[in-house]
Amino acid sequence: MTTPTSCPACYAVLATEARYCHRCGRAVVEGGSRERTPWIIAWILVAVALGGIAYFVLTKDAAQSRPEMANTGASGPAASSGAPPDISQMTPRERFLRLQDRIMAATQQGDSATARRFAPMAIQAYGMLDSYDPDVRYHAGAMHIQLGQYREALALADTIQAEAKDHLFGDLLRADAAQAKGDQALLRRSRRAFLDHYDGQMAAGRTEYQEHRALLDDFRSQAQEQ
Numbered sequence: 001m002t003t004p005t006s007c008p009a010c011y012a013v014l015a016t017e018a019r020y021c022h023r024c025g026r027a028v029v030e031g032g033s034r035e036r037t038p039w040i041i042a043w044i045l046v047a048v049a050l051g052g053i054a055y056f057v058l059t060k061d062a063a064q065s066r067p068e069m070a071n072t073g074a075s076g077p078a079a080s081s082g083a084p085p086d087i088s089q090m091t092p093r094e095r096f097l098r099l100q101d102r103i104m105a106a107t108q109q110g111d112s113a114t115a116r117r118f119a120p121m122a123i124q125a126y127g128m129l130d131s132y133d134p135d136v137r138y139h140a141g142a143m144h145i146q147l148g149q150y151r152e153a154l155a156l157a158d159t160i161q162a163e164a165k166d167h168l169f170g171d172l173l174r175a176d177a178a179q180a181k182g183d184q185a186l187l188r189r190s191r192r193a194f195l196d197h198y199d200g201q202m203a204a205g206r207t208e209y210q211e212h213r214a215l216l217d218d219f220r221s222q223a224q225e226q
Helices: 032-065 092-108 112-127 134-146 150-163 168-181 184-203 207-211 213-224
Strands: none
Touching: 092 112, 092 134, 112 134, 134 150, 134 168, 134 207, 150 168, 168 184, 168 213, 184 213, 207 213
């Protein structure tokens, strides 16, 4: 059996006794196509295996790098059941409060890594709000306290009472910051101010007071015991 001097498909010059074209791989002698079939199958299997490995690696890396934005408000057993909330569909205020709740829960559980991871997102969400009121400022201040950012929390307490004179959230936030950083003098002053403002402020019937009535009553009891 003789070998053609050139490939019938691509016309490449062939070596003596060549069974396949070195350029395009075509069988150039009778029976060559049958001998080549196992190699084709082998290369297909190798390609499929490499593709599967690449897919696994890429999807694993994507899952590890993706922030847990869809589950920011969940903690405890309830977090593992049902579909996680999608904060992309929330209002800016709802998104901020969900992130703030996640940080508060994490710090209370001693999970400082989670608190630090979500803090930049919560601060960014706070900055994107289209309006601010004493309630959202109090929540932002509480988040700062949990992160050890007492100066920022005290600044928000001042802002609350600058915009709403004698607002109880200002006294409460200032007292919480003082207690967290161990400033007993400021804690006593804040508690006294809270008691002085309590009756007049509660008579104003603010919505946020009703929503946080249990918190305010508990703090009032503590302040009266000092």
